[in-house]
Amino acid sequence: MTRILVVDDEPQIVRALTITLKARSYEVVIAVSGRQALAVAAQSSPDLVLLDLGLPDLDGVDVIRGLRSWTKVPIIVLSGRNQGTSKVDALDAGADDYVTKPFNIDELLARLRAVTRRAPSGTEALSVVVGEFTIELPDRRVTSCKPDDEGEPAGVRLTPTEWQLLELLVRQPGRLVTQRELLKEIGRADVGDQSHYLRQFMNQLRRKLEPEPSRPRHLMTEPGMGYRFQP
Amino acid sequence: MTRILVVDDEPQIVRALTITLKARSYEVVIAVSGRQALAVAAQSSPDLVLLDLGLPDLDGVDVIRGLRSWTKVPIIVLSGRNQGTSKVDALDAGADDYVTKPFNIDELLARLRAVTRRAPSGTEALSVVVGEFTIELPDRRVTSCKPDDEGEPAGVRLTPTEWQLLELLVRQPGRLVTQRELLKEIGRADVGDQSHYLRQFMNQLRRKLEPEPSRPRHLMTEPGMGYRFQP
DNA sequence: GTCCGGCGTCAGGCTCGCGTCAGGGTCATG
DNA sequence: CATGACCCTGACGCGAGCCTGACGCCGGAC
Numbered sequence: 001m002t003r004i005l006v007v008d009d010e011p012q013i014v015r016a017l018t019i020t021l022k023a024r025s026y027e028v029v030i031a032v033s034g035r036q037a038l039a040v041a042a043q044s045s046p047d048l049v050l051l052d053l054g055l056p057d058l059d060g061v062d063v064i065r066g067l068r069s070w071t072k073v074p075i076i077v078l079s080g081r082n083q084g085t086s087k088v089d090a091l092d093a094g095a096d097d098y099v100t101k102p103f104n105i106d107e108l109l110a111r112l113r114a115v116t117r118r119a120p121s122g123t124e125a126l127s128v129v130v131g132e133f134t135i136e137l138p139d140r141r142v143t144s145c146k147p148d149d150e151g152e153p154a155g156v157r158l159t160p161t162e163w164q165l166l167e168l169l170v171r172q173p174g175r176l177v178t179q180r181e182l183l184k185e186i187g188r189a190d191v192g193d194q195s196h197y198l199r200q201f202m203n204q205l206r207r208k209l210e211p212e213p214s215r216p217r218h219l220m221t222e223p224g225m226g227y228r229f230q231p
Numbered sequence: 232m233t234r235i236l237v238v239d240d241e242p243q244i245v246r247a248l249t250i251t252l253k254a255r256s257y258e259v260v261i262a263v264s265g266r267q268a269l270a271v272a273a274q275s276s277p278d279l280v281l282l283d284l285g286l287p288d289l290d291g292v293d294v295i296r297g298l299r300s301w302t303k304v305p306i307i308v309l310s311g312r313n314q315g316t317s318k319v320d321a322l323d324a325g326a327d328d329y330v331t332k333p334f335n336i337d338e339l340l341a342r343l344r345a346v347t348r349r350a351p352s353g354t355e356a357l358s359v360v361v362g363e364f365t366i367e368l369p370d371r372r373v374t375s376c377k378p379d380d381e382g383e384p385a386g387v388r389l390t391p392t393e394w395q396l397l398e399l400l401v402r403q404p405g406r407l408v409t410q411r412e413l414l415k416e417i418g419r420a421d422v423g424d425q426s427h428y429l430r431q432f433m434n435q436l437r438r439k440l441e442p443e444p445s446r447p448r449h450l451m452t453e454p455g456m457g458y459r460f461q462p
Numbered sequence: 463g464t465c466c467g468g469c470g471t472c473a474g475g476c477t478c479g480c481g482t483c484a485g486g487g488t489c490a491t492g
Numbered sequence: 493c494a495t496g497a498c499c500c501t502g503a504c505g506c507g508a509g510c511c512t513g514a515c516g517c518c519g520g521a522c
Contacts, residue, residue, distance in 0.1 A: 085337070087335075087338050087341060088337050088338060088340075088341040091338075091341035091342060091344065091345045092341055092344060092345075094348075095345065096345055096346075096349065097328065097342075097345070098338075098342075104318075106316070106319050107318050107319060107322075107329075109319075110318060110319040110322040110323055111322060111328075111329075113322065113323060114322045114323075114326065114327055114328070115327075117325075118327065118349060138406060139405050139406040139407060139459075140406070140407035140453075140456065141405070141407060141459070159454070159455065159508085159509060159510085160454070160455035160456050160509090161509080161510075162509095163456070195468080195469085196469095196511095196512080196513090197510095197511075197512090199468090199469065199470065199471090200470095200471090200510090200511080200512090201510095202470090203470065203471065206470095213470095214470080214471095221469075221470095223468065223469075223519095224467095224468070390497080390498060390499085391498085392498085392499075426479075426480085427479095427480090427500095427501080427502090428499095428500075428501090430479090430480060430481065430482090431481095431482095431499090431500080431501090432499095433481090434480095434481065434482070437481095444481095445481080445482095452480075452481090454478095454479065454480070454508070454509075455478090455479070455480095455508095455509080463522105464521100464522090465520105465521085465522085466519100466520090466521085466522105467518105467519095467520090467521105468517105468518090468519095469516105469517080469518085469519105470515105470516090470517080470518100471514105471515085471516085471517100472513105472514090472515085472516105473512105473513090473514085473515105474511105474512090474513090475510105475511090475512085475513105476509105476510085476511085476512105477508105477509090477510075477511095478507105478508090478509080478510085479506105479507095479508085479509090480505105480506090480507085480508090481504105481505095481506090481507105482503100482504090482505090483502105483503090483504090484501105484502085484503085485500105485501090485502085485503105486499105486500085486501085486502100487498105487499085487500080487501100488497105488498085488499080488500100489496105489497090489498085489499100490495105490496095490497090490498105491494100491495085491496085491497100492493105492494085492495080492496100
């Protein structure tokens with residue numbers, strides 16, 4: 001089932017879109033601000049994003065850039081502003097389509113089908129460079145730029161839990177991800193203080209990815225809060 | 232250089248578009264009717280089609296269907312008619328975008344960049360070499376480079392299920408394919424943990440294709456996640 | 463200076479997932 | 493009916509990955 005992330009701060013718009021999309025048996029995820037949109041997109045990996053440009057916190061174009069820094073997920077922009085260069089800016093920032101409010105719902109659905117039709121493989125993603133390694137999100141692998149002793153371009157083996165944590169961090173570059181979010185990702189947000197757990201895996205990740213594990217440059221820890229991925 | 236096929240029967244529109252596009256160093260090819268559009272597209276293989284719906288001979292939607300019957304080239308529809316269901320019909324027939332006349336030229340150029348940006352333009356490899364075998368996807372067969380004892384260039388016999396799994400892996404070289412994806416391919420993603428199932432078939436594939444089945448070099452397993460084809 | 467909470471690191475037990483062999487069931491074919 | 497080929501399930505050993513406990517370090521509070 002196709003999962004759609006609806007980003008809008010007007011409740012009635014969100015409600016109308018949700019009802020319409022669910023009636024077409026789409027799965028709907030909601031965000032009401034730009035920052036929330038980036039966080040939710042990272043955690044739920046939607047197949048399409050419906051993005052309103054008039055958000056309270058971030059500029060819509062910055063939201064598009066934030067998404068495009070790690071994913072190729074199709075983005076359709078909804079906007080009341082049809083003047084000026086916002087259309088061109090949004091499209092050039094990486095949006096796939098631009099629909100002006102008020103929009104015909106059938107047209108929106110048709111455009112939605114058009115952009116999803118072209119991207120059948122779900123969430124294609126880009127790669128992120130970390131030190132001497134390249135994290136390839138779509139392939140779920142980490143490769144080294146330098147070949148090893150035997151001349152093979154060997155990569156790094158990551159365990160499922162390590163990968164889950166790394167992916168959540170990398171998909172939100174620069175943003176602080178709380179311990180709770182990280183623990184929720186690996187299904188351990190239920191009981192007590194499990195931060196020890198996290199430290200264990202972060203340690204392993206640093207040992208596998210950081211040149212100097214004791215002096216991390218990309219997997220930064222924010223004491224008392226959580227962790228942050230620094231590109 | 233990006234080649235654009237402009238299809239319109241109004242000379243002044245064609246002229247204006249041609250000048251604008253050539254100024255952006257696009258290559259421009261012209262057709263003034265539906266039939267001509269199909270013929271020109273076939274022989275010049277453009278990278279994008281700008282299609283006016285109000286053509287004298289064929290219905291615009293039929294032109295789209297005609298193109299889509301053999302090519303995935305991006306199509307942007309230009310139209311003066313913004314009423315009715317023509318938008319939905321055109322998009323569902325295979326158009327990638329729909330712009331209503333009169334249009335802002337900067338917006339059109341931005342949409343043009345948006346659809347070409349997403350265009351795959353990649354040709355898939357049809358046969359893959361793995362060890363001493365060659366996997367020929369279109370022929371659905373695996374042949375050995377070395378002839379057998381009797382001098383015949385014997386191939387490897389794969390069962391339907393084995394082929395389904397191998398094809399899914401080989402079609403995405405280097406990418407990790409999750410257990411769920413693999414099980415879904417062979418129609419067993421419905422209930423419970425069927426990973427045992429997978430292991431069975433992967434084992435058989437390795438015994439048939441890998442020089443050392445216990446030390447696989449191409450059909451790699453990623454514990455807890457899935458499998459990966461390594462070219 | 464002393465206490466204390468949070469973090470990094472190491473070590474070890476234990477479960478889980480993987481590979482492998484073996485055997486039974488089903489369907490098409492001779 | 494007999495005979496394969498193929499699909500599917502069970503059992504078992506083993507190693508990897510998970511989870512927990514313990515210890516040292518550092519910075520801030522008092």
